Amino acid sequence: MTRMPLVLRGREFPIPVVLAPMAGVTNIPFRAQCRQFGPGLIYVSEMVMAAALVHGNEKTKKMVAFGPDEDFRSLQIYGSDPEFVGRAVRALCEQDIADHIDMNFGCPANKVTRKGGGAAVPVKRNLTRAIMRAAVQAAEPYGVPITCKFRIGINDDIVTFLDTGKAAEEEGIAMIALHARTAEQHYGGNAHWEYIAQLKQAVTSIPVLGNGDIWEASDAVRMMDETGCDGVVVGRGCLGKPWLFRDLVDAFSGNDVQPSPNLGFVLNVMLEHAQGLMAIMGPEFGIRNFRKHCGWYLTGYPVGSEVRRAFATVASFAELQEIAARLDHSMTLVPGGERLARGHTNGPIKVVLPDGYLENRDDMTLPDDAHETAVSGG
Numbered sequence: 001m002t003r004m005p006l007v008l009r010g011r012e013f014p015i016p017v018v019l020a021p022m023a024g025v026t027n028i029p030f031r032a033q034c035r036q037f038g039p040g041l042i043y044v045s046e047m048v049m050a051a052a053l054v055h056g057n058e059k060t061k062k063m064v065a066f067g068p069d070e071d072f073r074s075l076q077i078y079g080s081d082p083e084f085v086g087r088a089v090r091a092l093c094e095q096d097i098a099d100h101i102d103m104n105f106g107c108p109a110n111k112v113t114r115k116g117g118g119a120a121v122p123v124k125r126n127l128t129r130a131i132m133r134a135a136v137q138a139a140e141p142y143g144v145p146i147t148c149k150f151r152i153g154i155n156d157d158i159v160t161f162l163d164t165g166k167a168a169e170e171e172g173i174a175m176i177a178l179h180a181r182t183a184e185q186h187y188g189g190n191a192h193w194e195y196i197a198q199l200k201q202a203v204t205s206i207p208v209l210g211n212g213d214i215w216e217a218s219d220a221v222r223m224m225d226e227t228g229c230d231g232v233v234v235g236r237g238c239l240g241k242p243w244l245f246r247d248l249v250d251a252f253s254g255n256d257v258q259p260s261p262n263l264g265f266v267l268n269v270m271l272e273h274a275q276g277l278m279a280i281m282g283p284e285f286g287i288r289n290f291r292k293h294c295g296w297y298l299t300g301y302p303v304g305s306e307v308r309r310a311f312a313t314v315a316s317f318a319e320l321q322e323i324a325a326r327l328d329h330s331m332t333l334v335p336g337g338e339r340l341a342r343g344h345t346n347g348p349i350k351v352v353l354p355d356g357y358l359e360n361r362d363d364m365t366l367p368d369d370a371h372e373t374a375v376s377g378g
């Protein structure tokens with residue numbers, strides 16, 4: 001099978017690795033940490049709502065910001081009304097905010113799917129196409145590529161990924177990514193990489209990326225070997241572990257991957273990450289926002305529950321430094337620590353769709369969330 005190069009806006013990305021958009025995580029400071037370890041990859045922002053972009057929501061404006069040294073700006077949007085998506089994409093392009101726009105068709109949150117939005121949208125084939133078309137047409141004059149990310153389907157009986165992939169190819173989408181779980185699986189169980197292989201077989205004219213359960217660099221190489229996909233999208237594996245991108249660059253360049261770092265290295269990255277968040281969000285909110293990252297950074301380091309609790313309630317940078325200073329910096333990761341899950345792991349969930357939703361899969365009725373301005377997640 002021929003592997004397609006990842007080329008977006010005329011730029012080729014020789015290392016086929018993409019940071020997955022993660023709401024509440026993949027903001028400027030986190031992307032900066034990742035980029036430091038793996039320059040030249042595709043790092044996607046947090047998701048923003050098309051409707052909020054159209055309404056010029058202040059919080060959203062902040063979320064679409066990129067750092068001055070981000071030389072390729074990838075932004076994810078969510079929307080289920082073709083008109084709003086088109087207007088949002090046009091506004092982003094007119095203001096030269098992004099070099100690449102990704103669209104999220106995989107959000108499994110119940111409050112979204114029960115209104116026919118998120119991961120429920122691909123069930124409606126024509127609506128999905130119309131959303132894609134609106135985005136592509138709005139971005140085309142500016143040369144901004146549109147990509148899409150979606151799941152296998154709703155559950156084992158309602159499987160949509162092949163239709164969605166073919167539609168993307170026909171509607172001018174530049175690249176697609178499959179999170180190889182159903183919405184029902186949520187984040188539980190294992191990702192079904194065999195569906196990535198099926199998608200790669202079916203979609204032959206644009207790159208197909210695989211997503212799900214890449215915890216170590218060797219997983220990414222294995223996913224590409226086993227499925228034939230053109231690249232990988234990495235989510236939870238890099239939570240508290242931005243050096244995973246260094247490992248991925250090494251693995252794809254044929255270099256040895258470095259052993260897991262000792263705690264001293266991890267603590268230094270933590271302090272830098274916390275400072276980054278504080279610079280953007282202000283000291284108080286920044287340090288509070290950093291708390292959730294502490295648990296991820298310490299995954300697999302046997303620091304004890306008291307230390308974990310101290311990190312989880314840290315209230316200032318000085319306190320963070322003080323806790324870090326108390327620890328044994330030579331501590332190493334427990335065996336197998338690399339593969340301990342971080343971030344969401346819950347699932348399966350019961351997916352509720354609107355009444356009668358499956359009766360006509362070709363209608364163009366807009367989901368009730370179409371003008372929603374605040375949804376998060378994928």
Ligand SMILES: Cc1cc2nc3c(=O)[nH]c(=O)nc-3n(C[C@H](O)[C@H](O)[C@H](O)COP(=O)(O)O)c2cc1C
Binds near residue numbers: 025104343
């Ligand atoms: C905290 C968190 C937030 C997420 N937010 C989004 C999002 O905004 N958009 C999206 O497409 N996927 C989102 N996802 C899903 C990831 O992009 C990815 O598809 C999923 O985590 C599976 O990949 P992984 O096994 O490498 O984590 C999110 C996942 C997590 C853990």
